[in-house]
Amino acid sequence: MSGCDAPNLMLIEDALQHMLATVQPVEQVLHLKLQDSIGFVLAEDLLSPINVPPFANSAMDGYAIRLSDLKQSTTLPLAGKSFAGEPFDGEWPVGSCIRIMTGAKIPSGCDAVIMQENTQSNDEGVTFTQTEVRANQNIRPIGDDIKQHDLVLSKGSRLTARDVPMIATLGISHVNVYRKPKVAFFSTGDELKPLGQPLQDGQIYDSNRYGIKPLIEKFGCEAIDLGIIPDCPETLKSAFQKAQAEADVVVTSGGVSVGEADYTKDILDEIGEIGFWKLAIKPGKPFAFGKLSDALFCGLPGNPVSAFITLYVLVQPLLAKLSGHSQWQAEPMIPAVTKQGFRKSPGRTDYQRGVYSIENGQFTVESTGNQSSGAFRSMSLANCFVVLEKDRGHVQAGDTVQIQLFNSALY
Template sequence: MGCCDAPGLMPIEEAMPIILKNTPVVTETETLAIEDAIGRVLAHDVSSPLNVPPFDNSAMDGYAVRIADLNRSLTMPLVGKSFAGAPFNNEWPTDSCVRIMTGAQIPEGCDAVIMQEDVTADGESITFNVELGSVKPQQHIRPTGDDIKTGQLALEKGTRLSARDLPMLASLGVATVDVFRKPIVAVFSTGDELKPVGTELQAGEIYDSNRYGMRPLFDKFGCEVIDLGIIPDNEELLHQAFEKAKSVADVVVTSGGVSVGEADYTKDILEQQGEISFWKLAIKPGKPFAFGSLGDALFCGLPGNPVSAFVTSYVLVQPLIAKLSGESQWKEAPSISAISKSAFKKRPGRADYQRAIFSVNQDGQLEVESTGNQSSGAFRSMSLANCFAILERERGHVEIGETVQIQPFSSVMY
């Protein structure tokens, strides 16, 4: 048996397909004004109802000409102007030109625009400082539908709308979109030792920090979060919390109670009320991660240690939420190679997500160094980090100068 085949420790690459296979996509939809749809996931394809641009327009400030006229004379009179929103609609005599601004509609018959830097103006007499035959048909003209054509697919179903998408929808005249409803995530922390921030700690107590990492992560991922607070290590209270959570949520996410301590009831209650697909992964930090179902809700039991809870939320729960939301284009942040500036301690057996800081040195080379303390309870090292150094299951210690794979934090962590 290899180091990675320890009983009960499932590799992430085996766990993730199980999670996604058992995760449905929400089916309910709602219609929103585009200004309210940022971060939401499209429930239907959006095709363009018009051409963009809707007319041939100038790509430059300059002069609209007919090449045939230009080939007869490089000096001609100015007979009018075409501005954005105020096109030239007058009769256009032969052997004359029209002043035109960027974005303005091309006058009928125009087949080129000469930019103003290539022109000498003497009152209403315009001389073009170009060589005969050098002006090409459609020069500096943006044709109708150059960006997108009527009926062309603009955005696919399953797209999570970003600040880049909304202006594009507005340019098409699309005022509303159909989106999937927000997934509902119920979260709570478990443990007698946990106390709310703002209260005074007694002997043996610590502040509950995990929900302050989970909730914004899910908020920024477009979920409706129901925060059930802190549940003590009391079997009856935990039963009640689970019953309430599974009745209102698509996903129940807890932290704590999935280890092997005498007061870790979460796993036991899950076995009574639901079903466990797996428990304990070959990941560090975050080995005691449980996944299963509670009635119609999914369940993710995160470890109680703050860094473990955050890492498993980011690595394992985030893809689940993406699929549940209907997002079809979600991809894990890419891993890239970097040279280690510091040693990384590691034992073979589990994939290790170590907190690290990447930078670019004066030679343009990507480097990475540890944030220091990698204890699963040391959250300051997460706050200092801007990436994970992902060390493979079978890998041991990493020395200075070795190549490691890093994963810069995605925008949901900022």
């Protein structure tokens, strides 16, 4: 039996179910200024205190008219002006019109606004050249966008740059949000070298932390970088204790395989407990999950692509639940036709890196090339995952596969 088919490999679906059942969302609520709230999760439903717009206003630069006046004459004298912030508040004589600008308050009695392109000014006033004028034409009614007491955002929504301007239109200056979870992370391995230093024989640069940190932040969490920890049991144990003292979740890369110097599993047995170790996923089989005394633990594989994909596929939904982001959902699978073959052995769900395009309304996909778990260029070139089912074998050109487009965390 091959390693891929080993019966002790947990299915991805079972692993996610176990992880999410372990998580309790953070409860601490912060009262933040609106401009500081992007990326935080709402701790309560947000209801509109006002109508938006709060008054009927003009959608065009033009002229406010009464339909009854326009039936009597297509030329009306000008009675006044209504500007944004300076509404017309005088007497509006019968048989006249009012100059009005976009966003200005609609004068009482106005039936329609005729855009200035459909008018001509002359000594007698304004001549209207539009032949058919509808009631309420170019008028935005009160509450046209949002009505008072409407639910505008639900508890558990993560605030984005699209949400904050909308909240500002309601006059809301502060919002109640959950604090961001803290995630401490470090890399393990004597072979790892910091950037900017020359490599010695057998050494490589530590690239994983440069993928882990931005993803953690894109997931809406506070990232705490503890650097590179050497393969020393005492030093590693101290790093775990420091990490769990500062964070809700501890994420490591490396040290969860079966090598002689992979001490993470042994230390977890000593100061915590392992929920599972080894999954039916490729790349990323040696992924571990468990608990420390004061934090959750996610052990990513050391290979760069494996670490990145398991963080995205497995840790992202865990952190979403921890942050209270109840609206989070994984991107859906989409059928796509392959432009080339994909190599695949049955036994694990395979996340290969691909480039999709749309041709004649049909999704198509091709490989980014080298699919090795150590070849990160395949991630850099990709815009989707080609998700090949656990029991599937090789894929031929022209076959249909499932692809998963990247979400905003990868852009």
